Amino acid sequence: MSKNYDVIIIGSGSNGLAAAIHLQKQGLKTIIVEQSVIAGGATKTEEITLPGFKHDLGSAILPMAYASPFFRELPLEKHGLEWIFPKIPFAHPFEDGSAYACYKDLEKTAAQFNKDEKSYKKLLQPIVKNWSQLENSLLGPLKLPKHPLKLAQFGLKAFLPAKQLVNHYFKEEKTKILFYGAAAHATLPLNNLASGAFGLVLTSMAHNYGWPFPKGGAGNFITTLLSYYQSLGGELELSHNVKDLNELPKAKAYVFDITPKQLLRIKATNFPSLYKKRLENYKYGAGVFKIDWALSEPIPWRNKKCRQAGTVHLGFSQKEIESSEIAAHQNRDNTKPYVLVAQHSIFDTTRTPKDKHTAWAYCHVPNGNLTDHTEAIEAQIEKAAPGFKDCILSKSTMNTKALQQFNPNLIGGDINGGKQDITQLFTRPIASLSPYSTPNPKIFICSSSTPPGGGVHGMCGFHAAEAVLKSIFK
Ligand SMILES: Cc1cc2nc3c(=O)[nH]c(=O)nc-3n(C[C@H](O)[C@H](O)[C@H](O)COP(=O)(O)OP(=O)(O)OC[C@H]3O[C@@H](n4cnc5c(N)ncnc54)[C@H](O)[C@@H]3O)c2cc1C
Structure with missing residues (x-):
């Protein structure tokens, strides 16, 4: 790391990258400092079951990235990004074997x-x-x-x-x-x-727009963002877990792609105690339990619409989905969870060895919950796709603790950087005129703990970078 940066961005998630790209594009000298050995935060693709099976460890279906007013203006296709559009964005099977699809066509x-x-x-x-x-x-x-x-x-x-x-x-x-x-x-x-x-x-x-995903894995979205960022002269330092502002070179601004709980642990931020108190009161949401499967064949959904959808939601009655989401917020385990399933390999043959498949799923669980929900999730899939369990070659699961080990931003398994209720939707992390600024004029926040919240869209990063430009580089 050299000594002369205008802005140092801590964390290389999609928001950290968006902030860095926007600032670098304005001619500023920036570097991203990332604690992990791989950039991307909760957007990464790895072979975690069997050789040749590429799984998205975190985010998997990226309609918000495709539709993002910031990302869609970047020349990412030139840097290798290819989008895949499943025929049906999402589908929902019912107990009687029928299903409804959300087609791109509203009519x-x-x-x-x-x-x-x-x-x-x-x-x-x-x-x-x-x-x-x-x-x-x-x-x-x-x-x-x-x-x-x-x-x-x-x-x-x-x-x-x-x-x-x-x-x-x-x-x-x-x-x-x-x-x-x-x-x-x-x-x-x-x-x-x-x-x-x-x-x-x-x-x-x-x-x-449809609900597309990047060919080859969600991680490819990060690879192309990074390639574009580096083509602008941006720098990246991996395996550097920032604990103290004083360990970083002097810069005009520091932009943190982390959540309030983590920011409170960073030394030398010089935040007044009232601001610290408000950050301490920041609320985290429910966690998730995540599974990736390597499969011998596609999920054998009873209904054809589900076989043509990139995403399938499960929950067999209105009451069942309502109860599932209430249980996750009342610290209760639930045997019939609302489940989100993504099935990339039907549309993207680069994900697996020939004629093999992957599936990705999670359900919501109480924050910090350590129960193994594998059986509950597989039972929900089996109900709409009898024979599913016979297709499983291998699987990998992550409870809330494993998710936080994978990425320290996933506090208690919360994938949205904080609860997205009415009190924190537009005013996260605290209610203020600029949610991206802090009382320390050099420190900014750009993670999904700022508006508009969770999802791979980079808009938190873009708005944080705008706040830096307005207050420091006017
Ligand atoms: C299982 C799962 C499924 C999801 N599914 C989807 C989906 O399908 N579609 C979608 O749009 N979104 C999805 N999301 C949400 C999406 O991934 C997040 O909203 C998004 O990653 C937030 O980006 P971010 O840049 O704010 O933070 P992150 O992606 O969390 O990145 C933060 C980065 O900061 C780094 N960091 C933390 N502390 C430090 C430190 N002290 N020093 C240096 N670096 C540090 C971390 O290592 C990480 O790389 C999912 C998330 C998960 C976990």
Whole structure:
């Protein structure tokens, strides 16, 4: 590491990289310092089961990266990025063997519903249509919107709990369940205020863009970001766990891609005690239990729609999904969890040896929970895909502790950098005019503990870099 950097970024997750790229593009000299031996944070692909089977250790399906106003402007295809679009963004199988699909085509999606065709269009069409005007307000900190009327129309729906939203708009339980599949990505009880927003945003992304993923593994998204960053002259130092600001060379700004609990442990930040107290009060959300499988064949879903979907959500009644998300927040284990499954190898043959397959899944569990949920997750899949267990060649599991060992930002297995409830959605880590700044004018936060929160979209990093530019390099 040389001595003359304008900005040092601590942590090489998608947000750290986004911040570094934005600053480097403005002509500043930057370096990323990363504690791990591999860059990427919770976006990494490795052969963790059998040789030749590539598994995404953390994030796997990246519609937010594809749709990100920051990432989509970068020339990542030139640096090797290839997107794969599953025929169906996501599907949800039901107990009777039927399934609903969320197709990219909104009309085709709505046409599946017996009683809810009109109300599905009424709910989603305005958001899908106005997405380009809404995205800047939804993917950043609270500020005066450019399109207040459209945002207000969205907000009236998005502010509601997912439970209230589906009960108001839909008559069929199956339509409600399909929407819950997307809404439950919030990792919140579905009767919580604003839990509906996640369903609206993720479903709108499916209709506007699809739910794509990078060819060869989510890790390739990081490889291409890094290649672009280095082509701009950006530097990376691996295997350096930053514990003290004084161990880093002098710079005009330090941007941390870490969560409040970790920031509090960094020495020499000189934060006043009131700010420290507020960071200490920051709330973490439920954790996850994660499984990767090497399979002899694709998951044998009973329903064809599930065989054509990149993502399959599981949960066999409205009540079952609601109870699952409540249990994860009430420190209870649950034998019938809501499960998210991703199946890349059906669409991406580079992931496995010939004719073999992978699958990736997780369920929400209480923060810090150490129970092995393998049986519960496999039982849910088996219900919609009898014979699934016979296809398993090998598997790798991570409970909340293993996840935090894999990446120290995953506090207690929380994959979103903190609870995404109404009190922390736009005002994370604390309510302030600039959530990316801290009382130390040289220290900034760019992780998913800042708005707009969890997901691989780089928008926390972009906004943090903007805060650095505005306050230091005006
Ligand atoms: C199992 C799982 C599944 C997920 N699925 C999806 C998905 O399908 N789609 C999606 O969009 N998102 C998904 N996510 C969420 C997504 O991965 C995160 O929101 C995203 O990685 C956040 O990026 P970040 O840059 O804020 O932090 P991170 O990716 O967590 O990166 C933080 C980096 O900081 C480094 N670091 C920490 N402390 C220090 C230190 N003291 N010194 C130096 N370096 C340090 C870490 O090693 C890490 O590299 C998933 C996450 C997990 C874990």
